[in-house]
Amino acid sequence: MKLAEFKSLGLAAALVSAVHLRAAELPPAATRPVDFVKDVQPILSSRCYECHGEKKQKAELRWDAKGAALKGGEHGAPIVPGRSAESLIIQMVAGLKGDDLRMPAKGEPLGAEQIGLLRAWIDQGAVWPDGVDLVKVVDAREHWAFKAPGRPAPPESRGPKSEIPSTRSSSTD
Ligand code: HEC
Secondary structure: OOHHHHHHHHHHHHHHHHHHHHHHOOOOOOOOOOOHHHHHHHHHHHHOOOOEOOOOEHHHOOOOOHHHHHHOEOOEOOOOOOOHHHOHHHHHHOOOOOHHHOOOOOOOOOOHHHHHHHHHHHHOOOOOOOOOOOOOOOOHHHOHHHOOOOOOOOOOOOOOOOOOOOOOOOOOO
16 A cells, blocks of 8 residues: 555545544434434523524524524524534533533533433434424515515316327337
8 A cells, every 4th residue: 555545545545534533522323213303302492592592593594494493593504414423512511611611501401311312313314394393484585565465266176087098009119
């Protein structure tokens, strides 16, 4: 192996182990299937909505509405589906960004079990079902008052589809 190749391998290994070291500081992800409504939403509502909800949106971030939460705040998307260790939300609740940036910014830090549930939820794809949020955050431009009035589209016919067999042969030659 050439020396340059050897060196870059060494560098890659060092980078990989640095990421592993950071990940090792995190409480392990829960191993069971995690459900957003049962496992995740209660943590967000009891510990995060106070500052990231209807009344306050610290760092322009709110956790009580799917669209707003996934879009994120000042630092962009706080959740990377499938990669909890790289997700800002996990780094912040685990205090990896420093103690003054540990979330929640008030009260007891989250316990290892709660962080494990958040991690597992993200690693399992961060599935946030539609229609489970208690608030509906409407983008101002999406609001009906900003749309030109128009006729509603006619309902689609629900009658049985006609099944007229094609007389054309399916061969193309
Ligand atoms: C007491 C208020 C408070 C509570 C409760 C709180 N936060 Fe925060 N959060 C803040 C403040 C203030 C900032 C901005 C920090 C800064 O940039 O200095 C912030 C920033 C963040 C950010 C970074 C957003 C960005 O893009 O910059 C994330 C992620 C976050 N909070 C997640 C959470 C989570 C998850 C919870 C609940 C477990 C939570 N926070 C609870 C006050 C709070």
